[in-house]
Amino acid sequence: xxxxxxxxxxxxxxxxxxxxxxxxxxxxxxxxxxxxxxxxxxxxxxxxxxxxxxxxxxxxxxxxxxxxxxxxxxxxxxxxxxxxxxxxxxxxxxxxxxxxxxxxxxxxxxxxxxxxxxxxxxxxxxxxxxxxxxxx
Numbered sequence: 001x002x003x004x005x006x007x008x009x010x011x012x013x014x015x016x017x018x019x020x021x022x023x024x025x026x027x028x029x030x031x032x033x034x035x036x037x038x039x040x041x042x043x044x045x046x047x048x049x050x051x052x053x054x055x056x057x058x059x060x061x062x063x064x065x066x067x068x069x070x071x072x073x074x075x076x077x078x079x080x081x082x083x084x085x086x087x088x089x090x091x092x093x094x095x096x097x098x099x100x101x102x103x104x105x106x107x108x109x110x111x112x113x114x115x116x117x118x119x120x121x122x123x124x125x126x127x128x129x130x131x132x133x134x135x136x
Contacts, residue, residue: 031086038081
């Protein structure tokens with residue numbers, strides 16, 4: 001049991017696990033922001049565009065009475081919009097990171113080293129101008 005706990009402690013202390021934990025916490029906060037954006041800004045605008053139709057109130061009542069079960073498909077529509085917005089933002093973020101981290105291709109070398117005298121000569125040279133040796 002002692003080795004298990006030591007191994008678990010080592011696992012948790014690794015950088016990847018800590019980075020993942022921070023990412024999950026930030027993701028939760030980001031999800032709250034996007035949910036608010038959809039519920040408080042986009043859905044009212046969508047409702048305005050559809051003539052005052054309230055998507056969040058869309059439901060199908062399953063039964064009779066005050067406590068009848070409902071299928072709230074309006075909330076499902078809002079959840080789909082949340083997902084699409086979060087996906088779009090993550091895509092744009094990853095795309096920007098990939099552009100920043102893309103390694104620039106190095107330009108081909110303009111010179112090479114002569115294997116005989118070790119001086120720099122043009123890449124296309126067939127003979128070294130310093131020692132007159134033939135180059136391959």
